[in-house]
Each structure stands twice: as C-alpha cells, then as structure tokens.
Amino acid sequence: MIIDCHGHYTTAPEPHQLFREAQLEAYRSGKPLPEVPHISDDQIRESVEQNQLRLLRERDADMTVFSPRASAMAHHLGDRTVSEQWTMACNNLIKRVVDLYPDYFIGVCQLPQSPGVSIEHSIAELERTVNELGFVGCNLNPDPSGGHWTSDPLTDRSWYPFFEKMVELDVPAMIHVSGSCNHNFHATGAHYINADTTAFMQFLEGNLFKDFPDLRFIIPHGGGAVPYHWGRYRGLADMLKQPPLAEHVMKNVFFDTCVYHQPGIDLLFKVIDIDNILFGSEMVGAVRGIDPETGQYFDDTKRYVDALNLSTEDHYKVYEGNARRIYPRLNKALEARGK
Numbered sequence: 001m002i003i004d005c006h007g008h009y010t011t012a013p014e015p016h017q018l019f020r021e022a023q024l025e026a027y028r029s030g031k032p033l034p035e036v037p038h039i040s041d042d043q044i045r046e047s048v049e050q051n052q053l054r055l056l057r058e059r060d061a062d063m064t065v066f067s068p069r070a071s072a073m074a075h076h077l078g079d080r081t082v083s084e085q086w087t088m089a090c091n092n093l094i095k096r097v098v099d100l101y102p103d104y105f106i107g108v109c110q111l112p113q114s115p116g117v118s119i120e121h122s123i124a125e126l127e128r129t130v131n132e133l134g135f136v137g138c139n140l141n142p143d144p145s146g147g148h149w150t151s152d153p154l155t156d157r158s159w160y161p162f163f164e165k166m167v168e169l170d171v172p173a174m175i176h177v178s179g180s181c182n183h184n185f186h187a188t189g190a191h192y193i194n195a196d197t198t199a200f201m202q203f204l205e206g207n208l209f210k211d212f213p214d215l216r217f218i219i220p221h222g223g224g225a226v227p228y229h230w231g232r233y234r235g236l237a238d239m240l241k242q243p244p245l246a247e248h249v250m251k252n253v254f255f256d257t258c259v260y261h262q263p264g265i266d267l268l269f270k271v272i273d274i275d276n277i278l279f280g281s282e283m284v285g286a287v288r289g290i291d292p293e294t295g296q297y298f299d300d301t302k303r304y305v306d307a308l309n310l311s312t313e314d315h316y317k318v319y320e321g322n323a324r325r326i327y328p329r330l331n332k333a334l335e336a337r338g339k
C-alpha cells in the first residue's frame with residue numbers, strides 16, 4: 001500500500017468557508033455565533049473527486065491521512081468558544097469525507113486551541129474524534145498565537161495533560177502551525193518551516209521523551225531545516241550534554257517527505273534513518289503548481305521517493321510500514337478491512 005500521511009481538506013465546499021467568515025464577523029461585532037451550515041454529500045463528493053481523489057489515483061497512491069485545512073485553523077482568531085465551534089465543524093466535515101470514501105481517507109483532527117487557553121481544553125475534542133469518529137491522530141499547533149510564539153515550548157509541563165491523553169489513546173500528533181498574523185513570516189514559506197525546526201530544537205533541549213517514552217510526533221515538511229543542518233543539531237546535543245539524537249529524540253520523532261525537489265529528498269534519505277521517514281505530499285496544499293524544470297507537480301513527492309530506487313524493505317517502510325507503526329489505530333482500521 002501507499003499511504004500518504006499528510007493531506008488536508010483545502011478544497012472544502014464554499015458554505016464551510018462562508019460560515020467561518022460569518023462566525024468571525026459575529027464574534028467581532030458581539031453577536032451570537034451562527035449555526036454550522038448543512039453541506040450535502042454531493043457537495044463533498046464534488047470537492048474531493050476532482051482534487052485529492054483524482055490526484056491520489058493519478059499518482060498511484062492508495063490512501064491519505066486526512067485533516068482539516070491547516071492554514072485555516074487560525075487559532076489566533078476569535079476566542080476559545082469560536083475555536084471550539086470552528087474546530088468541531090472542520091473535524092465533522094473530515095468525518096463526512098471518510099464516511100463517503102473509507103478506502104481512501106482516514107481522519108486526523110484539528111484541535112480547538114486558542115492563545116492563552118490551556119491545552120487541557122483540547123483533550124475533549126481529541127477524545128471525541130478518536131473514540132467517536134475513528135480518527136487516528138491530531139495536528140498540534142505549537143504556536144496558537146499565529147507567529148508570535150507566546151506559549152511555552154512543547155517540553156513545558158503545561159502540555160503534559162494533553163500528552164498523557166495522546167499516550168493513553170495511542171495516537172501521534174503532527175506538529176503543525178496555522179496561518180501567520182505576523183507579517184515577518186509568510187505562512188507556508190517561513191512560519192511552517194520555522195515551526196518544524198523550532199519544535200525539533202525544543203525536543204533536543206528538553207527531556208520530554210524521558211517522561212513520555214511512547215509519545216510520537218511527526219514533524220512535517222521533511223523536518224523543516226533539520227536534516228540539512230543535522231550536523232548542527234548533533235553538535236548542539238553534544239554541547240548541551242544531551243544524549244545522542246538517535247536515543248534522545250529519534251525514537252519519538254518522525255519526518256515526512258513533503259520536500260518538493262529531488263535534491264531535498266536525496267538529502268533527507270541520506271541523513272535520516274529510514275525508520276523515521278513517512279511518505280507524505282501535503283496535497284492539495286501549500287505548493288500547487290507545476291515545476292517548469294520537470295513538467296511535474298512540485299508536490300508529487302512520490303516521484304522523488306521512487307527515483308531513489310529503495311530496496312523492497314525500505315520501500316515498504318516509507319510507504320506503509322512506518323505509518324502503520326506510528327499510527328496504530330490506522331493499522332487496526334486497515335487490518336479490520338483485511339488490508
């Protein structure tokens with residue numbers, strides 16, 4: 001099987017986005033929040049079949065681990081109540097897609113984070129989506145302020161109650177920021193990659209995995225700047241008197257293959273252990289165009305991975321085995337269907 005661990009519902013039907021705009025407008029003007037609109041099965045089918053589903057088939061992949069549009073999570077907008085209503089609407093829509101196309105999609109949730117609000121308030125939505133909707137993981141935003149980094153590092157104890165719940169439910173989190181409201185940081189070009197790199201350095205500096213040996217994170221976009229600067233991070237671990245990265249961080253942290261050119265993928269696989277790499281493309285997402293140098297979509301990452309001519313064993317790990325191991329609930333769902 002070919003499992004893409006990183007896909008977002010960036011093409012959700014228009015009423016969903018219009019609802020969000022109305023919701024934020026109501027919040028700004030102090031009016032009651034609007035009702036979540038009804039979206040028909042046909043609208044959902046239309047939004048997926050010409051986009052994610054078409055590309056999955058064209059690229060010979062089998063399924064996508066699917067979550068709400070990351071840039072639209074916008075935890076920095078509104079307040080806790082606004083974030084909760086928006087998050088539930090987004091997650092429920094993912095569940096609708098999964099129910100229509102159970103062979104192609106499995107859900108990962110957004111969390112109702114909000115700046116200055118304890119992560120404990122996100123536990124209920126994680127439980128609801130995992131236990132009731134059958135989701136297999138979550139997207140955790142290390143910076144709900146949208147580019148101002150007002151919360152504590154991920155290794156701070158304030159995050160611990162949420163991590164305890166992740167371990168109890170046996171689900172991983174993808175570290176994923178959302179839109180940027182700091183005009184120094186372009187959302188997908190700077191804020192995303194900064195956050196990936198920042199999260200890794202936080203794990204390196206802290207001792208989180210001593211307290212949570214079973215906690216698992218996927219750092220997307222190929223691990224941000226980390227693989228390219230692997231020597232720097234190994235050297236920093238040494239200077240900071242931390243154990244080698246293989247023991248200290250890499251039993252718990254995994255990178256996806258959302259790197260949009262061949263030399264980047266080559267470097268990722270050269271530097272990072274095969275057991276720590278999951279196939280991902282983030283389609284339809286941050287970079288949607290066609291590379292004029294190759295004539296192929298930038299985010300068609302399967303082409304770059306295939307060009308590595310991996311051994312059968314490594315091919316299995318990157319495309320399927322690692323995902324089954326890191327998302328045990330995905331594995332169970334597949335096994336239940338005889339896959």
Ligand SMILES: [Zn+2]
Nearest residue numbers: 008070220282
């Ligand atoms: Zn993403």
